[in-house]
Amino acid sequence: GAVVSQHPSWVICKSGTSVKIECRSLDFQATTMFWYRQFPKQSLMLMATSNEGSKATYEQGVEKDKFLINHASLTLSTLTVTSAHPEDSSFYICTSTKTLNYGYTFGSGTRLTVV
């Protein structure tokens, strides 16, 4: 089946620093990758959609200069949280699908803690 590998699984960083999260599709070409964030005991909120070779599209209220998304190849999408602050602490998770109208494959998530 389809596999999405996400790294790191957890990271602690200092305020003001940047953190990069990677998602790789291991056995399929992920033309599109979706990025979500999830606060404790809450649901997943869609942040942005990344498309290979083009600019990401961001959901309303998500700062594109803060959450930089790069989708340089069909198997790799990255999310960089720039100038992180404690309120950015959250669970970030990526997902993609081989084909629309089929189930999505999620990465294992990244727990970001900003201190």
Added chain:
Amino acid sequence: SQQGEEDPQALSIQEGENATMNCSYKTSINNLQWYRQNSGRGLVHLILIRSNEREKHSGRLRVTLDTSKKSSSLLITASRAADTASYFCATDRGNTGKLIFGQGTTLQVKP
């Protein structure tokens, strides 16, 4: 924004009992999907039901879809302690591929 609501928010049952979770959504859909999330982990796809389907089975899972009421239910039969997790419904937004999630139901199955 969230697509809809799920109820109950939390459900606690004994092993062997059935668990039913409901999901409502607001806009028209192509399909509705159910996912499971163990604490602090990624989501696992359970089942997808298309808008022209009314019921679907997969092992101990049964999903129904009522597009007139914009609602779906997930039934887990003969629950096991290992079914303890959060369950989310998700709908796609047109043909964008974007999945919009419900609030989720936290299920606890006591051994």
